[in-house]
Amino acid sequence: MKxxxxxxxxxxxxxxxxxxxxxxxEENRRVFGKCNNxxxxxxxxxxxVTVAGEPDPTTGMVLDLKELKAILEREVMQRMDHRFLxxxxxxxxxxxxxxxxxxxxxxxxxxxxxxxGRLHRVxxxxxxxxxxxxxxxxxxxxxxxxx
Amino acid sequence: xxxxxxxxxxxRYRFSASHRLHSEKLSEAENWRVYGKCNNxxxxxxxxxxxISVxxxxxxxxxMIANLADLDGFVEKQVLEPFDHKxxxxxxxxxxxxxxxxxxxxIEIFSRLKSFPGAKIQRVRIEETGNNSFEYAGENSEDTQx
Numbered sequence: 001m002k003x004x005x006x007x008x009x010x011x012x013x014x015x016x017x018x019x020x021x022x023x024x025x026e027e028n029r030r031v032f033g034k035c036n037n038x039x040x041x042x043x044x045x046x047x048x049v050t051v052a053g054e055p056d057p058t059t060g061m062v063l064d065l066k067e068l069k070a071i072l073e074r075e076v077m078q079r080m081d082h083r084f085l086x087x088x089x090x091x092x093x094x095x096x097x098x099x100x101x102x103x104x105x106x107x108x109x110x111x112x113x114x115x116x117g118r119l120h121r122v123x124x125x126x127x128x129x130x131x132x133x134x135x136x137x138x139x140x141x142x143x144x145x146x147x
Numbered sequence: 148x149x150x151x152x153x154x155x156x157x158x159r160y161r162f163s164a165s166h167r168l169h170s171e172k173l174s175e176a177e178n179w180r181v182y183g184k185c186n187n188x189x190x191x192x193x194x195x196x197x198x199i200s201v202x203x204x205x206x207x208x209x210x211m212i213a214n215l216a217d218l219d220g221f222v223e224k225q226v227l228e229p230f231d232h233k234x235x236x237x238x239x240x241x242x243x244x245x246x247x248x249x250x251x252x253x254i255e256i257f258s259r260l261k262s263f264p265g266a267k268i269q270r271v272r273i274e275e276t277g278n279n280s281f282e283y284a285g286e287n288s289e290d291t292q293x
Contacts, residue, residue, distance in 0.1 A: 100211060133154070
């Protein structure tokens, strides 16, 4: 099997705040530091989405990049670009919108939509020096275990 | 890990250091043949970029795999303080015996970080220059890239 990985990159800008209502004000400041500023702050996020698959013998493509671009526009850009993530993205309601949690929400949004090839990895950069990534665990996939 | 999907956090750090690639086990001529200009007796330096990946469960209370301040503090103490603006050959004990290639640097940094209490150190990736990078994910691991 000639598996090929294909990656598409997009950028979006959004604001967020880290605050857990179950914590005291002091605890929120201690755990989240300046990310706890009540009025929020923002980032330019860079998202890399990698799809794995065998190139179609006729088209030579794993999937049509135009199609992937349209999925990313619909699922990520329209939902998150120029939004306040805590207040405007229902999938993040009640969650701390850390890079880890946003990456996971994006994974869950994209995985069912990518039907040619399969979603291999989602990597979300909050800054050039900080990212979170999600991928299907090879060990869990091969023995059928989840969890 | 949830439903077989793993989440990892990646963080990049920088330090600058000098090194000389030279093996006591090789003759002068062999050292020069193997290491070329990296064998220059006076050494040379790089701006290293170290990318650390940690994996584990995302704590629902914080949304984090590991507290970034804890990870930054640990890396600062274990790696950046001892390595930044140092001569790797002369100032870092392990490289008195071992050639400070970036391969060996990956292994050394992984070993200095693997006791991080907050999460599992999944992988160390080092860019020696913008064009060369090396990765290490621990013994018996070929799974350097998800």
